[in-house]
Amino acid sequence: MATKSQNDIIASIKERLRQSEYWTQKTKEKGTSIFPLVCPECGSREAWAYANKPWAINCNRLNECGARTKTLSLFPEIIQNIEKENPPCKEDPNRPATAYLQSRGLSESLKGVHYEYWKNIRGTGKGRCSPCLN
Numbered sequence: 858m859a860t861k862s863q864n865d866i867i868a869s870i871k872e873r874l875r876q877s878e879y880w881t882q883k884t885k886e887k888g889t890s891i892f893p894l895v896c897p898e899c900g901s902r903e904a905w906a907y908a909n910k911p912w913a914i915n916c917n918r919l920n921e922c923g924a925r926t927k928t929l930s931l932f933p934e935i936i937q938n939i940e941k942e943n944p945p946c947k948e949d950p951n952r953p954a955t956a957y958l959q960s961r962g963l964s965e966s967l968k969g970v971h972y973e974y975w976k977n978i979r980g981t982g983k984g985r986c987s988p989c990l991n
């Protein structure tokens with residue numbers, strides 16, 4: 858179950874990457890890597906990403922740039938969609954947080970760690986405008 862949602866996020870990142878300006882006409886997914894990609898930092902077409910873990914675009918111009926750009930920071934809508942696609946449910950009220958942490962590759966470190974869905978931070982339940990209840 859956990860693995861499935863992470864795979865969904867990886868699929869979303871790849872799909873989004875494919876549609877982005879970082880994916881060139883020459884870009885191919887070959888073996889374990891996606892190459893060449895455009896480096897978001899320096900614009901060189903010498904960057905790459907892991908095909909099965911596309912969490913970052915890694916620049917190959919190590920001396921000049923060497924940037925490691927997080928794909929989720931390039932496509933913040935993917936994180937927003939995680940919450941929409943993984944709404945909290947009875948079985949797992951922390952589901953959006955779980956999915957998000959897994960998306961950050963933190964699923965292993967989740968074992969035995971106490972965390973809570975962040976809905977409380979948003980002040981759910983207070984400040985809600987509901988005139989019909991008055």
Ligand SMILES: [Zn+2]
Nearest residue numbers: 896899916922
């Ligand atoms: Zn670069």
